[in-house]
Amino acid sequence: MKTNKFSGKGLLMVLALSIVLLSSCSDDNGNGPSPNTGEVMFGVNLGIDGTEYLVNTDNLMEGKITAVGRGVETHSFGMAIPVGKFLYLFNGNENTIDQMEMTATGYVKITSISAATILPNGSRNVSEVEPGKLLFTNWPNADNEVTYAFISIPSFTVESYGTFDAPKLGNYEPVELGGPGIVSNNKIYFGTMYSNRVTWDTFPDSLVTLVYDYPSFTNPTFLTSTATLGATSSYMPHSMVKDEQGDIYQVNIRSKHWYNMGTAEDKPTLISKISNGSYDDSYVFDVSEKYSETISLIGMQYVGHGIAYGRLGNEDATNEWGVFSNGNNTSVVKIDLYNKTITNMDLPLSPLRFGLMAVHNGKVYWPVAPVGGKAHIYEIDPSGGADAFKEGAELEGSNFRLNGIYVHPLDQ
């Protein structure tokens, strides 16, 4: 926005008054720090009161991370993905998708694509479905249509866009589609939440994954598994992850606090596997049976070699979503997908937060903001156990919500 300039010579009196009064009311607009340049710079997305600040740091382990006086202000609601030195994110003020470049001094906006035509209802998922190609998709609308857009990077050009249908399943409709979408062998797999739009009853018989031919979004087929029920459509954190072999691991959200999961409430939290185009019935990782209390696993972040991390909620602690999400009721867990083990990290319990965490040089960087304590980023060593972590940088002001930590190799 441009600032208007004074006009008219007869306004000297107003000007004088303005100058006198304004001399005592300057704002606190500090300049951003000048971090040491290195081969990697981290971006941290701090949210407060619906606004986000993209700040940069080259060190997640020391000092304080703050948006006071620094950072790029944006409204993306975490709808962002880092690829190389760029961050691609939704700009909710201008209804655009922006390409931001991480530099030695922070993010700089390079260019934008208008979302008005290609994603008229916004976007709920973004993923790099194949090298150099981003896929943005929204949840199905009331007519069960899904809008999508492919964007080539780093040229940042619209490759194609349009809509495809998400079929109903009996009387149940696809109210969510995401996970995010994972491409494997010319197919794209979406986690789903099939519900009755009136009662929000979850599809009562099975897990449902929707598969299309890729990239045409034709020939939709259902994959189902009766191992459990629930939603598999979470983008942030992910409901679905893909390992080095191309197998997809999928966790179901069946929390009683999550919409009205209804019939899923007494079903277990499971991790399932999709391999060679179908659910692998020989693989079931029953997470619930590992705990005496009722739990739910709110998504995963894949690290490598069968190790993922997730956030586990204690459902017995409370009956209300507000208390569940704002009290110290979730813990960080290490999940060994291959050996079907789960380990509660000895990190402080904290409220539920959604966000994308970072994996860099084989280490995981995860923020924990407990009620009653200071918020820190922790560096977790996937090769270790419950105590294999170090306390890192402090997040200044716990009313910041950390929506994501983005890793940017500056030479890519």
Add this chain to the structure above:
Amino acid sequence: MPSKFSLALLALVFCFSSHAIKAQQNNFNPESEIRGVVYDKNGVSIPGISVMVIGTSKGTATDSEGSFVISSIKPGEYILVVSGVGFVKEQRKVMIFKGESLSLDFRLEEDTQQLTEVSVQGKSIATEIKERGFSVEAIETKSIRTQTVELNRVLDRTAGIRVRQSGGIGSDFQFMINGLSGRSIRFFIDGIPMDYFGSSYSINNFPVSLLSRIEVYKGVVPVSLGSDALGGAVNMVTRNDVKDHLEFSYSHGSFNTHMATVYGQWVEPNTNFTARISGFYNYSENNYKVWGPGVTFADESTGFRPVEFTKDNPAERFNDDFRTANVKADIGFTDKKWANQFFLGTIISDLDRGIQTGQTMAFVYGDARYREKTIIPYLSYQKSDLGKKGLDVNVFSAYSIKEGINVDTSRNVFDWRGEIITRRGNGGELSQGRGRSLFTLFENAWVNRVNATYTINDKHAIGINYVMNNVVRNGKDEFQPWYRTSFLEPQSLQTQVGGVSWQTKLFNDKFISDLFAKYYGFSAEVNESFLTTNSQGEQQYINRVIDSSTDNLGLGYAVSYRLSDQILLKSSIERSTRLPTTVETLGDGLTIQSNPNIRPEQSLNFNLGGIWKERINDAQNLKIGLSGFLRDTEDLLLFTITASNGNGIFQNVSSTFGKGLELEMGFNQKVRKHDFEFTANSTFLDMRNTQRWDAENPAVPNAVFGDRLRNTPYFMANAGLRYTGEDVFKDAGKLTAYWQVGYVHEFFLNWPSLGAANQKAVIPSQLANDVGIGYQFPKEKVALAFDVFNLFNQQLYDNFMLQKPGRALFIKLTYRII
């Protein structure tokens, strides 16, 4: 519901009719009365003129339209003395007979020697209001009625007030008084809360021509305005002439804008049967030019890169048309023994407007509309000295029937070229994918107000005020499924605000104080569809009733002291409460979640100020006013966005402490029949977040503790030069001209301390210049005015990425038939 209403109305009419007849019977006596109107030499009626009957205790002051009535005079010969500041006193001998109603008009000559004298006699109502301890602005509209000036614009020029508009005529607005805004500020018309009068009765739309004056109370609000106003109140006082009158005005200007008003009254001289009508019609295409951030287009030819429109190649708004028509008609009696005024009336209004943008101009709509129809039958009764001398009573009762329709049925997606660039499968521009909607809200409200003041003697008066509102809402949507339709089951809401006050005048009226207490009561009964599991384990929706009620007390004190003829000191303090609204408590069923744990917002408001008026010489006067204020607000109710589509929840998120300073000055220079007036004011606000610890995590500091409030303008200044020439071109012809400048310093959309200053969303500084010239022909029959707003065609913003109109020209004709 209509039958209930009819019965209630009939009961009230019967009640008052019976009382009136009885009063007429009981009060009939052979005493007489003198009535009339006081004019200046140009035939303009003068309010606030003292009319005394020498040798008796009888006397009064003329009302806002210059009229007076002195009743209960015994037959005989008297001398009437008519006097007022700035006018030569006039005495007239009169003879009055038994039972006679003597009608006398006076025409006073101006007395320039007196112009700046401060007197307890002959003050206008506005002056009287200003001299009480409240921090108040009272704006007489008489001098601006002939201009094409919107009420918003008039108020915006006042110290401490900021009106933030999202667009042109009829657009959404946010009103701020000394840093507090939103629901903290309440609006009244003749002391009646405007909440249920429909969108036509709004300060972004209501014509100045139909008003007598506007009162703006800052922070501390008197008992007579019964509402839970936390940050201040605006009371619009409509014209209330007591003689035959008929005038109309018509204004035409930029953006194909047409505005017409009519105002008339007829009094049958024998019975005092009175008929009044006022009405207005506003239409504007609001198709002004916009450019800059968010005003873009993109398609394959641009690679979907957004291309901004520029000042040299701007876009034109294309779905922002606004039309409203409003008629208010009354019949009743004036100046009867049993009532000073008794009226039955009806307000009928109709509104239709396009919705051009979403939260910012980046979201552009081409088909979305809002329509509203309102009908409000009402009665009003006003009586001085009811049963006892000094007891004045006002009663008002209205039943409002409102139907508002949000039309969001389009599948089209538009850009700023006005072109359809794509289509949404299930439609809905505003709902962003939730599907098409044609939502109708039915609201029936019964508003009752009783106000009484009893003047015990020259020094003391007590007052009571009670306002009760009962509201029932229903909703339907022809496109959305029932489970997504708000207010499908009726909701009811009742608010009660009562107050008592005690006014004291001491030391020859140098000291005036108002001590008052208020009661706030709120109860809601909401029917909500609730998903539950039955005994068979099946999930089903059932209806449940949620009762919510709360009450609170407030206390305040306002005092003024006239230190000398030149200096008046004022101070006021109030502990006030604002109750959460139904939407804030229970959501809207669509985009706002419920928060049953929400608490009332509370504020301790304190004002201190002084006015210095100096008569420099016979031709020059100077006035300087300085005031400061403190606002300590707890549990501020704030909408917090929690989802990417703008959905959110109202929360008690923070406590704030604010202080501020207002400076006003006026200088008047008279050169024979030419009057030059310079006015200026500036306001500086320092509103800070004082929540030291995070609301959700009390162990750690709040990151924005001490920060200036986000999205709140904090420095504003206005300056104006006005010329009034008497006997210009012709005898008794009056020429006026003005130049008005308004400045608002830039402010941040979000917390100022966060983010790099050059990377933040900012609402830029704005400097707006308005000029105008008008001529009133002799006898005040015809007036012609020409106004130019935003003279230099600046790109002005009140809100982030929502551009206001550029240069606009208007011409207005006012014609008084009677």
